[in-house]
Amino acid sequence: MVRDRSIPEATVTRLPVYLRALVDLAEASAGTVSSDELAEAAGVNSAKVRKDLSHLGSYGTRGVGYDVAYLIHQIRRELGLTQDWAIVIAGIGNLGQALANYDGFAERGFRVAALVDADVARVGERVGDLEIRHVEDLPALVEELDVAIGVIATPANAAQVVADQLVEAGVRSVLNFAPVMITVPPGVSVRKVDLAVELQILAFYEQRKATLADVKRRGRAVADMPAR
Amino acid sequence: MVRDRSIPEATVTRLPVYLRALVDLAEASAGTVSSDELAEAAGVNSAKVRKDLSHLGSYGTRGVGYDVAYLIHQIRRELGLTQDWAIVIAGIGNLGQALANYDGFAERGFRVAALVDADVARVGERVGDLEIRHVEDLPALVEELDVAIGVIATPANAAQVVADQLVEAGVRSVLNFAPVMITVPPGVSVRKVDLAVELQILAFYEQRKATLADVKRRGRAVADMPAR
DNA sequence: CAGTGTGAACCTTTTCACAGCA
DNA sequence: TGCTGTGAAAAGGTTCACACTG
Numbered sequence: 220m221v222r223d224r225s226i227p228e229a230t231v232t233r234l235p236v237y238l239r240a241l242v243d244l245a246e247a248s249a250g251t252v253s254s255d256e257l258a259e260a261a262g263v264n265s266a267k268v269r270k271d272l273s274h275l276g277s278y279g280t281r282g283v284g285y286d287v288a289y290l291i292h293q294i295r296r297e298l299g300l301t302q303d304w305a306i307v308i309a310g311i312g313n314l315g316q317a318l319a320n321y322d323g324f325a326e327r328g329f330r331v332a333a334l335v336d337a338d339v340a341r342v343g344e345r346v347g348d349l350e351i352r353h354v355e356d357l358p359a360l361v362e363e364l365d366v367a368i369g370v371i372a373t374p375a376n377a378a379q380v381v382a383d384q385l386v387e388a389g390v391r392s393v394l395n396f397a398p399v400m401i402t403v404p405p406g407v408s409v410r411k412v413d414l415a416v417e418l419q420i421l422a423f424y425e426q427r428k429a430t431l432a433d434v435k436r437r438g439r440a441v442a443d444m445p446a447r
Numbered sequence: 448m449v450r451d452r453s454i455p456e457a458t459v460t461r462l463p464v465y466l467r468a469l470v471d472l473a474e475a476s477a478g479t480v481s482s483d484e485l486a487e488a489a490g491v492n493s494a495k496v497r498k499d500l501s502h503l504g505s506y507g508t509r510g511v512g513y514d515v516a517y518l519i520h521q522i523r524r525e526l527g528l529t530q531d532w533a534i535v536i537a538g539i540g541n542l543g544q545a546l547a548n549y550d551g552f553a554e555r556g557f558r559v560a561a562l563v564d565a566d567v568a569r570v571g572e573r574v575g576d577l578e579i580r581h582v583e584d585l586p587a588l589v590e591e592l593d594v595a596i597g598v599i600a601t602p603a604n605a606a607q608v609v610a611d612q613l614v615e616a617g618v619r620s621v622l623n624f625a626p627v628m629i630t631v632p633p634g635v636s637v638r639k640v641d642l643a644v645e646l647q648i649l650a651f652y653e654q655r656k657a658t659l660a661d662v663k664r665r666g667r668a669v670a671d672m673p674a675r
Numbered sequence: 676c677a678g679t680g681t682g683a684a685c686c687t688t689t690t691c692a693c694a695g696c697a
Numbered sequence: 698t699g700c701t702g703t704g705a706a707a708a709g710g711t712t713c714a715c716a717c718t719g
Binding site for chain 2: 297318327408415
């Protein structure tokens with residue numbers, strides 16, 4: 220059967236989760252893993268694991284499971300993590316600093332190559348082993364360091380300006396932590412992480428749980444928050 | 448028509464996004480907004496906005512649009528944001544500190560009520576106007592401050608232990624920033640934010656863009672990253 | 676015979692398109 | 698006339714269940 224080149228979006232979002240679970244398993248020196256075990260570790264069900272992995276090809280062995288090391292390799296290849304990616308962080312406030320020092324990036328092939336801020340007073344300050352540069356230097360930094368991904372950690376009101384500067388400088392992918400939607404030209408990818416949004420979603424389900432107290436109001440119990 | 452009490456999960460995840468856009472619009476003193484305008488501001492399409500809002504009830508006016516202030520009120524009510532929620536942050540490293548100082552929480556009704564860390568050496572240290580407390584104090588803090596939501600900002604290896612402590616202390620909702628899956632008893636909600644996962648997803652699409660260079664390989668162009 | 680790979684059924688979400696209302 | 702609200706259609710994602718294989 221010809222393998223379809225395109226992997227469903229939902230699968231793409233889960234591959235990094237499997238990858239981490241697999242790396243943990245590898246460290247625990249597991250040679251092989253079943254879809255059941257991997258599902259458990261990733262917090263999904265095993266049918267989903269098998270479907271997802273089948274999009275990569277037939278890398279499992281019936282009656283045995285998947286070879287951990289080989290599967291790690293395949294997922295890395297599929298996600299483009301065999302190379303490492305240089306990222307630039309724009310906006311070195313609390314969040315920017317936390318991101319600059321976040322070990323999870325380096326562990327997974329993302330190298331924080333540069334830090335920029337619009338505040339001239341901050342320029343020259345050291346964070347970890349990088350020096351904060353002025354945002355005006357972006358074009359040179361992107362070019363020099365071959366930066367592919369820009370991370371926006373500025374306040375909301377600066378985000379669009381910085382996004383424009385990143386794009387102008389040649390960055391093609393943007394991860395936006397600012398609590399505002401930014402617009403970019405076609406061909407540039409954006410993902411948005413909004414810390415407060417996640418809390419609001421939790422609050423919704425928390426509130427709904429409280430409603431469980433007066434269950435008698437209706438026949439059917441109020442649903443629990445769906446597992447992800 | 449009887450309005451169904453249950454709002455689709457996909458809609459719940461978008462309500463906070465609409466809410467923010469609406470608050471921005473309100474600040475720009477817009478009295479009314481059409482589904483088209485709101486869609487633009489939220490980065491989705493207008494049919495989705497109308498479907499989503501229709502789950503809250505019929506709050507729009509045909510030929511005119513939605514009353515911004517009223518819609519804000521309705522979404523807040525639906526999300527349970529009319530009260531404010533006390534949260535505790537566990538693990539006061541770089542990320543924990545950034546979260547403790549993050550304005551976006553307070554702005555949206557989340558009050559950081561306590562900070563805890565397992566490292567006794569950190570106890571007593573001040574971050575903003577809170578003092579770091581020892582993780583052992585969790586039960587007392589949760590009780591006293593009526594904490595509903597716990598945020599885990601510890602390293603991966605401490606996350607499960609802290610999650611257990613939070614649940615033990617009475618927290619019913621957990622936002623997990625640690626790069627590991629945690630398990631909790633039924634009835635406790637967990638959402639997970641993984642900073643590196645988002646980067647990995649971007650890398651996937653970035654890599655795919657690179658593949659566009661050799662478009663001739665196949666008839667159909669490689670798809671762009673789907674908009675969220 | 677344990678566990679993958681996968682059609683088929685099912686469910687959720689998105690999009691379309693337009694009737695109906697202010 | 699302009700824009701909401703919503704059935705109906707389409708797309709996308711999940712789960713089931715089992716044939717098949719190492």
